[in-house]
Amino acid sequence: MKSILGYLSKNRTAYLFILPGTIIIILLIIYPIIQSVVMSFTDWYLLSYKPGHPFVGLANYQEVFSMSQFQKVLIVTALYTILGVIGKMYAGLGVALLLNRKFAGRGIARAIMVIPWAMPTLVVCIVFRVALDPAFGLINSILLDLNIVNKSVNFLLQPDLALISVIIIAIWRYFPFVALMLLAALQGIPKELYEAASIDGAGIWKRFIYITRPLLRPVWTIVLILQIVWTAKEFELVYLITRGGPDFSTELMGLDIYLNAFQFYKLGTASAEGMFLVAFSIIFTVIYIKRMERNA
Amino acid sequence: MRSRMIRKILFYFVVALICGIIIFPFILLFSYSLRSDAEIFSLNIRFIPRNPTLEAYINAIFSYKVGGTGFIKWATNSIIVCGTATVISIFIASLCGYGISRFRFYGRGILWFFIILTQTIPWVVILLPYYVLLSKLNLLDKLSSLSFTYLVIFTPVSTWLFTGFFKNISIEIEEAARIDGCTHFGVFWRIILPLSVPGISAIALFAFVIGWSDYLLASILIRSVEKWTLPLGLSSFQGEHNILWAEIMAMSTVITVPIVILFLYLQRYLISGLMAGSIKQ
Numbered sequence: 001m002k003s004i005l006g007y008l009s010k011n012r013t014a015y016l017f018i019l020p021g022t023i024i025i026i027l028l029i030i031y032p033i034i035q036s037v038v039m040s041f042t043d044w045y046l047l048s049y050k051p052g053h054p055f056v057g058l059a060n061y062q063e064v065f066s067m068s069q070f071q072k073v074l075i076v077t078a079l080y081t082i083l084g085v086i087g088k089m090y091a092g093l094g095v096a097l098l099l100n101r102k103f104a105g106r107g108i109a110r111a112i113m114v115i116p117w118a119m120p121t122l123v124v125c126i127v128f129r130v131a132l133d134p135a136f137g138l139i140n141s142i143l144l145d146l147n148i149v150n151k152s153v154n155f156l157l158q159p160d161l162a163l164i165s166v167i168i169i170a171i172w173r174y175f176p177f178v179a180l181m182l183l184a185a186l187q188g189i190p191k192e193l194y195e196a197a198s199i200d201g202a203g204i205w206k207r208f209i210y211i212t213r214p215l216l217r218p219v220w221t222i223v224l225i226l227q228i229v230w231t232a233k234e235f236e237l238v239y240l241i242t243r244g245g246p247d248f249s250t251e252l253m254g255l256d257i258y259l260n261a262f263q264f265y266k267l268g269t270a271s272a273e274g275m276f277l278v279a280f281s282i283i284f285t286v287i288y289i290k291r292m293e294r295n296a
Numbered sequence: 297m298r299s300r301m302i303r304k305i306l307f308y309f310v311v312a313l314i315c316g317i318i319i320f321p322f323i324l325l326f327s328y329s330l331r332s333d334a335e336i337f338s339l340n341i342r343f344i345p346r347n348p349t350l351e352a353y354i355n356a357i358f359s360y361k362v363g364g365t366g367f368i369k370w371a372t373n374s375i376i377v378c379g380t381a382t383v384i385s386i387f388i389a390s391l392c393g394y395g396i397s398r399f400r401f402y403g404r405g406i407l408w409f410f411i412i413l414t415q416t417i418p419w420v421v422i423l424l425p426y427y428v429l430l431s432k433l434n435l436l437d438k439l440s441s442l443s444f445t446y447l448v449i450f451t452p453v454s455t456w457l458f459t460g461f462f463k464n465i466s467i468e469i470e471e472a473a474r475i476d477g478c479t480h481f482g483v484f485w486r487i488i489l490p491l492s493v494p495g496i497s498a499i500a501l502f503a504f505v506i507g508w509s510d511y512l513l514a515s516i517l518i519r520s521v522e523k524w525t526l527p528l529g530l531s532s533f534q535g536e537h538n539i540l541w542a543e544i545m546a547m548s549t550v551i552t553v554p555i556v557i558l559f560l561y562l563q564r565y566l567i568s569g570l571m572a573g574s575i576k577q
Contacts, residue, residue, distance in 0.1 A: 011399065011401040011402065013399070013480045013481075014395050014398075014399030014400075014401040015395075015401065016395075016481075017391045017392065017394055017395030017398075017399070017480075017481075017484075018391070018392045018395035018396060018401075018407065020388045020391060020392065021388045021389055021391065021392025021393075021395075021451055021452075021455050022392065022407060024388065024447070024448055024451050024452075025407075025410055025411065025414065025451065025452050025455075026410070028426070028448045029410070029414050029422055029448065029452065030410055030413075031425075032422045032424075032425040032426045032429070033413075033417065033421065033422060035425035035428075035429075036421050036422070036424055036425050039424065039425060095314055098307075098310065098311060098314070099311075103307070103308075103311075105308075105311075108315075109311055109314075109315055110563070111560050111563060112315045112318055112319050113318060114556075114559045114560060114563055114566070115318065115319055115322050115556055115559075116318060116321070116322075117559070118505070118552065118555045118556045118558075118559040119321070119322060119325075119509075119552050119555075119556075120508065120509030120511070120527060120548075120551060120552060120555075121509055121511065122509065122511045122527050122530060122531065122548075123325065123509075123530075123548040123551060123552055124321065126530075126544055126545075126548055127321045127322075127324055127325045127328075127545075127548070128321065130328065130336070130541065130545075131321065131324055136336065136337055138324060138343060172317070172318070172321075176318055180567050181567070181570070181571060181575055184567055184568065184571050185571075185575075219575055222574070222575045223575060226574065229416040230416075233416070233417070233418035235418070235420065236511070236512055239512075240511070254418045254420050257418070257420045257421070258420050261420070261423075261424050262516065267424055267428070270420075270424060271421070271424055274418065274420060274421035274424070277417070277418045277420075277421060278417060278418075278421055281413065281416035281417045281418070282413065282416075284416050285409060285412045285413045285416050286409075288412055288416070289408065289409060289412060
C-alpha cells in the first residue's frame with residue numbers, strides 16, 4: 001500500500017496531466033463498451049413489457065446467427081472492406097507517386113486532394129444520389145453520351161451495382177487522404193538515394209523496388225491497418241446513400257447493428273452483433289500498437 | 297525532345313484527369329446550387345446551369361423555416377455546440393497528450409491501448425449503452441448533451457494526435473526551462489502551447505469538422521426543431537412529399553465551403569499533424 005502511494009506521488013505530475021482526459025475516456029467510452037458486452041447477454045428489447053433485463057446467456061448470439069440476412073451481411077462487409085481498402089491504397093499510392101515530383105501546379109493538385117475529406121458525409125451522399133439518378137442524373141447522361149451504356153442504369157436499385165457504387169464512392173472519398181499521407185512519406189526519402197541509384201544505372205522500376213518500396217513500407221503498413229479498421233466499421237456513408245438496400249446488398253455490419261438497435265429496438269441482439277466488430281477492432285488495435293513500436 | 301514534350305503533356309493530362317475526378321462532386325454540388333428546382337429535374341441534363349440564379353441560396357438561408365426556425369438558428373446551434381466541445385476537448389486532450397508523450401507512469405500502456413481502441417471501435421457499439429444512459433438521466437433532446445457527446449468523441453482522437461505531435465517537439469527547451477525553475481505545467485503552458493499553435497489549430501479543426509458534419513448522433517440525440525444543427529436542417533429539405541433539391545444543394549454548399557477553405561488554409565499543418573500523430577511517432 002505504502003509503495004503504491006509512493007509511486008503515485010512520485011508520478012503525481014504525470015497523473016495530473018492525464019487525469020481529465022482519462023476520466024472522460026474511461027467513463028464515457030470504455031465503460032459503455034463493457035456495458036455493451038453485458039447487454040449482449042441480456043434481454044434488451046426496448047418495446048418489451050417485461051420489467052428489467054434478464055440474463056439470457058448466449059441467446060442473443062444465437063439470434064444473430066439465425067438472422068436470415070446475417071450471412072449476407074458478413075459477405076457484404078468483407079467485400080466492401082477488401083475491395084475498398086485495395087482501391088484506396090493503390091489509388092492513393094499511384095497518385096502519391098505521380099505528385100512526388102516538382103511541376104507547375106503541384107500546390108493546386110495537393111490542395112484539391114483535401115476537398116473530398118472536407119465535405120460532410122451527408123453532403124457527399126446527397127450529391128451522389130442526385131448524380132447517380134437514372135432519369136436526371138449527370139453520370140448516366142455522361143455514360144449515354146459516350147455510348148458506354150445504351151440505356152439509363154439504375155445504379156442504386158440493382159443489388160450488385162449498388163454495392164459497387166458505394167465501394168467506388170468510398171474509394172473516391174478516402175483515397176486522397178491515403179495519397180497525402182504516402183506523399184508526405186515519399187518526400188521524406190532522401191533524393192540522394194535516387195541519384196546514386198540512377199548513376200548506377202537503375203531504371204524507374206528498379207528504383208521503385210529497391211528504394212521507394214522498402215522505405216515507404218513502415219508508413220504504408222500503418223495507413224493500411226487504419227484503412228482496414230475504418231473501412232470495416234463504415235456505416236454512415238452507406239447508410240445515407242442506400243440504407244443497406246436493395247435487398248440487403250449494401251447492408252454492412254455496422255449498418256445492420258444500427259438498424260437492429262434504432263429501428264427495431266433489439267438492443268441485446270444489436271450488442272451481440274457489435275461484439276464481432278469489437279473483437280475485430282481489438283485485434284487491429286494491438287497490431288497497430290505493435291507496428292508503431294517497431295517503427296519507432 | 298519531341299518525346300519529352302509528349303510525356304510532359306501526357307503527365308499533365310493524367311494529373312488533370314485525377315484532379316477532375318476528385319473535385320467533380322464538389323463542382324457538381326456548386327453547379328446544382330445555382331439552378332432552379334425545375335432545371336435540376338429537367339431531362340435535358342447539362343453540367344453548366346442554363347440560367348444561374350442565387351434563388352436557392354436565398355430560399356435556403358432566409359425563407360425556409362421549419363416550425364418557425366431556420367438556417368440562422370441551426371447555424372448558431374452548430375457553431376456553439378461544436379465550438380464549445382472543440383475548445384474544451386483541445387484543452388483536455390493537449391494536457392493528456394503531453395502527459396503521455398513526456399512521462400513514464402503506471403498505466404500508460406493501457407491508457408494508450410484504450411485511446412487507440414476508441415479510434416478503431418465502431419461508434420454504434422458505444423452509442424447503444426450511451427443512449428440508454430442519456431435517456432435514463434433525461435438528457436436526450438438537449439443541446440448541452442449533444443455538445444458533451446462531441447466533447448467525448450473529440451477528446452480521444454485529439455489526444456491520439458497530440459501525443460505524436462508533442463513527441464516531435466524537442467525536449468531540450470523544456471529541460472532548460474525546468475532548470476530555470478519552471479514547473480511542468482508552466483513549461484506546458486508558457487513554452488509548449490505557444491510553440492504548437494499551428495498544430496493545435498489543425499487538430500482543433502479536425503475535431504470541429506467531425507461535429508460540424510455529424511448527422512447521425514445529432515439525429516439520435518436531438519428532436520426539437522429549435523435545437524437542430526445544420527445537418528439536421530439540411531436533411532429536413534427531403535420532406536415526405538417534395539424534395540427541394542436546389543435548396544438542398546445551396547445549403548450543402550454553404551455548410552461545405554467554410555470547411556474547405558479552412559482545410560486548404562491549414563492543409564500543410566493538417567497533413568504533418570496527422571502524420572506525426574497517427575502514422576509515424
